[in-house]
Amino acid sequence: MSSKQGGKAKPLKQPKSDKKEYDDVDKAFLQKKKEEEKALKDLKAKAQKGAVGGAGLKKSGKK
Incomplete structure (x- = not known):
């Protein structure tokens, strides 16, 4: 029960x-x-470092 x-x-x-x-x-x-x-970790760090730079969506000036 x-x-x-x-x-x-x-x-x-x-x-x-x-x-x-x-x-x-x-x-x-x-x-x-x-x-x-260790090598894989270093490669991941380099990949993240490069991708942050300028890539992304661009906003237009139109409203």
């Missing part, structure tokens, strides 16, 4: 996982991935 507990039940907390051991292949992959993300 009716219970005291209303709403959604919270999930139980997961135990913290220990730090993973990475071998050389995994370390190289993670390093490469970080470099790619």
Whole structure:
């Protein structure tokens, strides 16, 4: 019928996982991935910088 507990039940907390051991292949992959993300971030920043300049709708002087 009716219970005291209303709403959604919270999930139980997961135990913290220990730090993973990475071998050389995994370390190289993670390093490469970080470099790619950094390059992508730089490209996005450059793209936004250039697009802000003069592009946009021009208003006419007519009423």
